Amino acid sequence: xxxxxxxQEGMADDLWTxxxxxxxxxxxxxxxxxLNVCLKCDYHFRLTVEQRLAVTIDRGTxxxxxxxxxxxxxxxxxxxxxxxxxxxxxxxxxGRNDAVVVGTGKIEGQRAAVGIMDFSFMGGSxxxxxxxxxxxxxxxxxxxxxxxxVFSSSGGARMQxxxxxxxxxxxxxxxxxxxxxxxxPYISVLCDPTAGGVAASFSMLxxxxxxxxxALVGFAGRRVIEQTTNERLPDSFQRAEFLxxxxxxxxxxxxxxxxxxxxxxxxxxxxxxxxxxxxxGQARKAHRS
Amino acid sequence: xxxxxxxxxxxxxxxxDIEAQxxxxxxxxxxxxxxxxxxxxxxxxxxLERKWAASLSAIxxxxxxxxxxxxxxxxxxxxxxxxxxxxxxDRRFADDGAIVAGxxxxxxxxxxxxxxxxxxSTRERLERNFGKPRPEGYRKAARVYELAxxxxxxxxxxxDTQGADPGVGAEERGQAEAIARNLELMGRLxxxxxxxxxxxxxxGGALALGVANIIVMQEYASYSVITPEGCAAILWRADGPExxxxxxxxxxLSAPDLMAAGIIDQIVAEPPGGAHRDPAAxxxxxxAAIKTHLARLSKLGPAELRWHRERKFAAIGxxxxxxxxxxxxxxxx
Ligand SMILES: [Zn+2]
Numbered sequence: 001x002x003x004x005x006x007x008q009e010g011m012a013d014d015l016w017t018x019x020x021x022x023x024x025x026x027x028x029x030x031x032x033x034x035l036n037v038c039l040k041c042d043y044h045f046r047l048t049v050e051q052r053l054a055v056t057i058d059r060g061t062x063x064x065x066x067x068x069x070x071x072x073x074x075x076x077x078x079x080x081x082x083x084x085x086x087x088x089x090x091x092x093x094x095g096r097n098d099a100v101v102v103g104t105g106k107i108e109g110q111r112a113a114v115g116i117m118d119f120s121f122m123g124g125s126x127x128x129x130x131x132x133x134x135x136x137x138x139x140x141x142x143x144x145x146x147x148x149x150v151f152s153s154s155g156g157a158r159m160q161x162x163x164x165x166x167x168x169x170x171x172x173x174x175x176x177x178x179x180x181x182x183x184x185p186y187i188s189v190l191c192d193p194t195a196g197g198v199a200a201s202f203s204m205l206x207x208x209x210x211x212x213x214x215a216l217v218g219f220a221g222r223r224v225i226e227q228t229t230n231e232r233l234p235d236s237f238q239r240a241e242f243l244x245x246x247x248x249x250x251x252x253x254x255x256x257x258x259x260x261x262x263x264x265x266x267x268x269x270x271x272x273x274x275x276x277x278x279x280x281g282q283a284r285k286a287h288r289s
Numbered sequence: 290x291x292x293x294x295x296x297x298x299x300x301x302x303x304x305x306d307i308e309a310q311x312x313x314x315x316x317x318x319x320x321x322x323x324x325x326x327x328x329x330x331x332x333x334x335x336x337l338e339r340k341w342a343a344s345l346s347a348i349x350x351x352x353x354x355x356x357x358x359x360x361x362x363x364x365x366x367x368x369x370x371x372x373x374x375x376x377x378x379d380r381r382f383a384d385d386g387a388i389v390a391g392x393x394x395x396x397x398x399x400x401x402x403x404x405x406x407x408x409x410s411t412r413e414r415l416e417r418n419f420g421k422p423r424p425e426g427y428r429k430a431a432r433v434y435e436l437a438x439x440x441x442x443x444x445x446x447x448x449d450t451q452g453a454d455p456g457v458g459a460e461e462r463g464q465a466e467a468i469a470r471n472l473e474l475m476g477r478l479x480x481x482x483x484x485x486x487x488x489x490x491x492x493g494g495a496l497a498l499g500v501a502n503i504i505v506m507q508e509y510a511s512y513s514v515i516t517p518e519g520c521a522a523i524l525w526r527a528d529g530p531e532x533x534x535x536x537x538x539x540x541x542l543s544a545p546d547l548m549a550a551g552i553i554d555q556i557v558a559e560p561p562g563g564a565h566r567d568p569a570a571x572x573x574x575x576x577a578a579i580k581t582h583l584a585r586l587s588k589l590g591p592a593e594l595r596w597h598r599e600r601k602f603a604a605i606g607x608x609x610x611x612x613x614x615x616x617x618x619x620x621x622x
Contacts, residue, residue: 070613074550074606075541079524097615128606135603157492157514159524162540164550166514167605169493170500173472174599181477197514199465200453200493201472219465219493220455224519228455238460248463 019043021214035255044212044255046192049094049101049118052151056259057105057114065104066136070097071129077160086160090121098129099154102137104146108263110270113141115150117191117198124154126198127161131168134202138175138186147185147266152203156196169201176205185269187262190217190240190249208250208265211240212258217248310337338561342508347537348530351517353509354489355451357414358565360572362389362404362447365487368572369579370395370402378429382462385426386417387450388498390433395445396580401437403430403498404447407488421454424467427497431467434474441591443481443583446498451516453494468497475500476598479591483582485575486510486544486553487564502598503582504552506544507575508559512552513542552605554582 017028021043031038035055036045047055053062077083091097099121104113115137117124134150141148157165179186188206190199193216200219203209211217218238226233236242243249253261314334321327345353353359366373370393377384389406392399407420414420422430437444453464475482475497484501490512506512513520517537518528525532547553557578564571589597 068612068614070611070615072609072611074609075539077539079539091615095615097613128609131606132610159515159520159540161606161609162514162550163490163512163542163547163552164606164609166492166496166512167552167602169469169496170472170476171602171605173469174476174500174602177473177477178599180473197493200468200497202469204463204466204469205473217465218460219453219468220460224455225457225460229457231457233457237457242461246461246463248466 017045037255042213042254044192044214046119046153048120049096049116052116053101053105055255056107056151056262058107058109061111062105063103065102065140066133067097067101069129069133071127071161073160074128074164075160075162077162079160083160086122094118094121096121098127098133099124100126100130100133102133104144107149107259107266110263110266111146112262112266113137113144113146113148115148117151117153119153119155119193122158124152124198125156125158125165126154126168126201127158127165128168130158131165131171134172135175138172138179141184142179142182145182145184147187147270148179149187149189149262149266150202150206151189151191152194152198153191154194154196154198154203156198166197169197172202173205176202180207185266187265189253189258189262190215192216195219195221204248207269209248210251210253210258210261211243211249213240213252213254215240217243334561341562345509346534347511347540347543348517348534350509350543351489351511351537353563354511356563356565357407357409359488360564360568361409361449361488362406364568365447365485365572365575366391366393366402366404368569369576370400371397373402376429376433379425379432381425381428383423383425385423385429387420387422387454388426388430390429392436392442395443395583398583399442401433401442401444402446403433403444405450405488405495405498407449418454420450421452422450422494422497423454423456423459424462424464427453427464427467427471430498431471431474434471434478437480438478441480443483443586444475444478444501445579445583446482446484446501448484448486448490448495448498448510448512449488450491450494451489452491453497468493471497472500476602477595478598479595481583481586481589481594482598483579483586485557485579486512487575489513489516491516500598500602502586502594502601503554505555505557505575505578505582506547506553507557507564507571508544509563510544511542512544512547513540515540517542550605551608 016025017031018025019038022041024040073083099118102115185207188203188209190211194203240252318330373393375391390403405420406417408414408417482501484499484504486506517533521532521536544556557574560567560570
């Protein structure tokens with residue numbers, strides 16, 4: 001959230017963009033042409049869902065699904081304002097019902113089921129609707145025999161939906177289990193930031209886990225760890241490079257190589273899918289024995 | 290500072306006047322002369338107990354759940370299982386005392402058991418990291434889940450943690466991955482899985498033991514996406530007791546709340562004043578619940594057991610979704 005504010009500040013001028021990493025000032029158009037990566041230091045700016053789609057999916061192939069699913073207010077939750085007001089505000093600002101967009105599209109000609117989290121919608125937090133849409137995406141992919149790619153960007157579970165939000169971690173993990181039994185690949189792309197209950201469910205469950213350079217990824221919040229352990233943590237803590245070093249990621253992929261990498265991996269992992277994959281019923285039977 | 294280690298909050302009867310009234314009743318009961326007088330006094334006592342239970346606020350319930358005197362996993366294992374054999378270690382890094390795992394007999398039937406253990410004495414609490422597991426704890430649990438699957442043993446888990454350990458080492462060794470893996474693993478088991486929430490069910494660190502066919506919750510246990518302290522710090526930017534109490538109420542974390550939300554399957558009654566006042570009675574109630582559910586689940590075949598669990602979790606929250614057409618910008622290219 002604080003980084004989002006920083007980014008806003010950086011975007012204050014329409015023509016110019018200030019990089020939060022190197023503080024360099026560049027023509028906004030030039031940064032956008034460079035996939036929103038700083039030309040001076042390679043800092044990867046956070047992308048909106050629309051920007052992510054534009055740099056990932058082949059033109060004219062995207063088809064959104066389950067967009068109409070919308071949340072209500074199960075707990076009648078009120079903090080500084082009522083939850084329905086927060087939802088309405090986020091909906092107005094994003095033009096979306098909730099914090100994830102799911103659908104199908106092609107990546108360099110490879111058809112895939114794709115989910116993209118929207119960090120600008122209540123910090124990308126996962127409540128019932130995010131859980132439901134992702135679970136449906138995985139099940140739809142299993143049915144249609146598609147690989148799945150999810151771009152995570154989230155502060156974690158949505159507190160305003162309480163334990164119902166917590167249970168979505170399991171709901172999505174179980175759907176991933178079904179996709180795995182169908183022998184279809186799931187590639188998780190961890191974008192800045194991925195934390196808490198989202199990190200501790202589908203984001204870390206990819207057959208392959210990929211992160212964007214510099215992405216913050218972790219379970220516990222940095223401040224909580226600092227308060228608990230009474231030590232200052234280096235800026236490198238919980239960054240993608242830290243995770244790669246500790247064996248939690250398969251690779252860090254820069255934005256200009258992401259499309260190509262995803263398409264290649266999908267192609268490799270699904271090349272024998274007809275031969276190797278038993279049907280859903282067979283997968284169940286196999287599991288029993 | 291966030292009172293992450295707020296275990297010292299003993300709170301048996303929050304309203305001393307009620308406690309005094311109960312004691313007076315008990316005193317009169319011992320001196321009661323007729324059976325009729327006795328039963329009238331007993332009824333009066335039950336009425337008072339109910340009044341007390343109904344008057345508990347959310348934060349008082351959380352304190353009840355955290356009370357170190359409350360029976361913990363090892364107490365229930367001792368009371369409900371015979372011949373318990375504890376197993377240790379994740380075969381990767383270490384043995385985590387915050388999670389107890391092993392095999393034992395439940396009514397002559399061998400079962401696998403996994404639970405959080407918070408500890409009671411200062412020394413035990415330190416040894417057990419206050420019941421906050423590290424990745425190695427979750428990986429030890431995963432080993433037992435796999436054992437249960439391979440040898441067709443029902444799995445019983447006890448949930449009792451404020452949450453997974455927030456530490457540097459835990460992050461380095463993949464806390465998020467360890468929890469995530471357990472969610473998927475528990476989900477795909479083809480044996481009966483019963484989860485008992487016996488204290489505080491805190492976020493993903495609790496759920497990694499909670500993906501069950503049946504979730505039962507003790508009357509004064511709590512289950513939440515985040516601690517009230519954590520929630521107050523983030524949403525109210527406050528750590529005072531007042532805001533923590535407000536956050537606890539907002540989170541709807543009590544057993545009746547979870548029952549109403551369609552998450553848990555049964556509330557297990559506790560003795561008056563809480564499980565710690567009569568641990569044997571608390572264990573008896575919990576054992577009866579496990580027995581009933583295990584008998585029911587045992588009628589299902591392996592594939593059905595997994596399907597049953599998948600349906601349960603797929604349905605959680607579905608009642609709170611509506612269809613709302615929206616001109617999504619993602620459609621515009
Ligand atoms: Zn820069």
